[in-house]
Amino acid sequence: MAPQRVSGMSRVAFLVGDFALLVTVGIEAALAMHIAHDVVPGILASTIVGMAVGMGAGLLTALAVRPVLGSIETAVPTMIGGMIGGLAVCLVMLVAGRISGMFTLGIGAATGVVLFSMLMAFDRECRRRFDQDRWHA
Amino acid sequence: MARLTARGAWARRAALYDWLEGSDLRRASAKKRLFGRARGKTLLVGAGTGLDFRHLAAGSDVTAMDISDAMLTRARARAAASPARVRLVAADALRLPFADGVFETVITSCTMCSVPDPLRAFTEIRRVLGRSGRLLMFEHVRSTQPVLAATLEVMTWWSRRSGTEMNRETVMSASAAGFRIARIESVFLDIILAVEALPTNDMFDRHEDGATGSGWHADDPRGAPPTCAGAA
Numbered sequence: 001m002a003p004q005r006v007s008g009m010s011r012v013a014f015l016v017g018d019f020a021l022l023v024t025v026g027i028e029a030a031l032a033m034h035i036a037h038d039v040v041p042g043i044l045a046s047t048i049v050g051m052a053v054g055m056g057a058g059l060l061t062a063l064a065v066r067p068v069l070g071s072i073e074t075a076v077p078t079m080i081g082g083m084i085g086g087l088a089v090c091l092v093m094l095v096a097g098r099i100s101g102m103f104t105l106g107i108g109a110a111t112g113v114v115l116f117s118m119l120m121a122f123d124r125e126c127r128r129r130f131d132q133d134r135w136h137a
Numbered sequence: 138m139a140r141l142t143a144r145g146a147w148a149r150r151a152a153l154y155d156w157l158e159g160s161d162l163r164r165a166s167a168k169k170r171l172f173g174r175a176r177g178k179t180l181l182v183g184a185g186t187g188l189d190f191r192h193l194a195a196g197s198d199v200t201a202m203d204i205s206d207a208m209l210t211r212a213r214a215r216a217a218a219s220p221a222r223v224r225l226v227a228a229d230a231l232r233l234p235f236a237d238g239v240f241e242t243v244i245t246s247c248t249m250c251s252v253p254d255p256l257r258a259f260t261e262i263r264r265v266l267g268r269s270g271r272l273l274m275f276e277h278v279r280s281t282q283p284v285l286a287a288t289l290e291v292m293t294w295w296s297r298r299s300g301t302e303m304n305r306e307t308v309m310s311a312s313a314a315g316f317r318i319a320r321i322e323s324v325f326l327d328i329i330l331a332v333e334a335l336p337t338n339d340m341f342d343r344h345e346d347g348a349t350g351s352g353w354h355a356d357d358p359r360g361a362p363p364t365c366a367g368a369a
Binding site: 014068129 | 284
């Protein structure tokens with residue numbers, strides 16, 4: 001059994017915080033891409049602008065919560081979330097054409113949930129890899 | 138020149154350091170657990186503003202060094218409030234002003250991302266560490282997961298400007314400098330790690346230490362401790 005890193009309540013609180021952050025960042029990135037496609041002419045230019053604005057918004061959000069959730073713990077996932085949230089909207093637009101604002105919100109939230117789940121799975125793998133009984137007192 | 142540049146950069150960062158690195162809420166328990174393994178005369182390399190002083194064991198004898206006088210000025214109040222006896226020293230991690238083998242424990246805390254030459258810093262740490270000493274590192278490193286590693290590479294493009302590299306193979310550097318990795322704990326994925334390392338010169342005559350459980354010897358039935366390949 002790997003040692004508990006933080007108390008149960010703290011761990012739940014950080015998980016909720018991580019989840020909320022990634023969903024928020026996903027929504028920001030998706031909305032940024034949606035708006036960029038509305039206002040910037042040209043698919044390539046709007047994609048680049050949308051992604052840059054989305055990632056920038058995500059990093060600002062991470063900056064705001066870093067004293068609570070941690071600097072690296074927020075910056076790394078946020079950067080990925082800011083990228084895939086916008087890309088997911090692009091992908092759906094390519095397949096389905098124009099999409100509504102609500103649908104965009106849903107895509108952004110979904111990318112946040114997926115990223116959170118993937119990071120949780122990787123976290124479990126890292127614990128298994130490192131936190132083995134034989135290396136602990 | 139590099140030393141002067143580093144001093145200047147850290148002096149500029151000192152004012153914002155507590156806010157930028159104020160991740161203690163999440164990392165505190167892992168730090169307390171790791172630093173609690175310190176024994177005897179201890180050196181803390183890269184003390185910063187002293188955020189970690191409160192995690193040091195009560196009554197322990199700690200020399201806390203940093204290259205930046207501005208950081209140490211801010212650390213003074215925390216040194217006085219620390220449960221440990223903390224002595225502050227302005228020094229460069231690449232040229233530690235201490236005799237060989239004088240410390241039983243060396244602690245680094247998010248230090249190796251910022252020193253210009255980690256291998257040289259580890260070599261210096263090994264020099265000042267006694268034969269039966271231990272190195273306790275709380276460090277962020279490059280991830281083995283390709284997407285995370287790429288993200289850390291991109292982040293390094295701009296973090297490097299403020300003296301921090303997000304993509305360093307710190308565990309590997311410690312091994313290259315003559316440390317055997319005895320224990321690794323994942324604090325955040327495989328990016329932030331709490332690591333205990335032992336100087337390799339005494340690994341074969343080291344015996345199980347019931348008090349700490351960190352010992353390892355050559356005929357240990359558990360096999361060899363994880364190497365940097367295991368950590369990577």
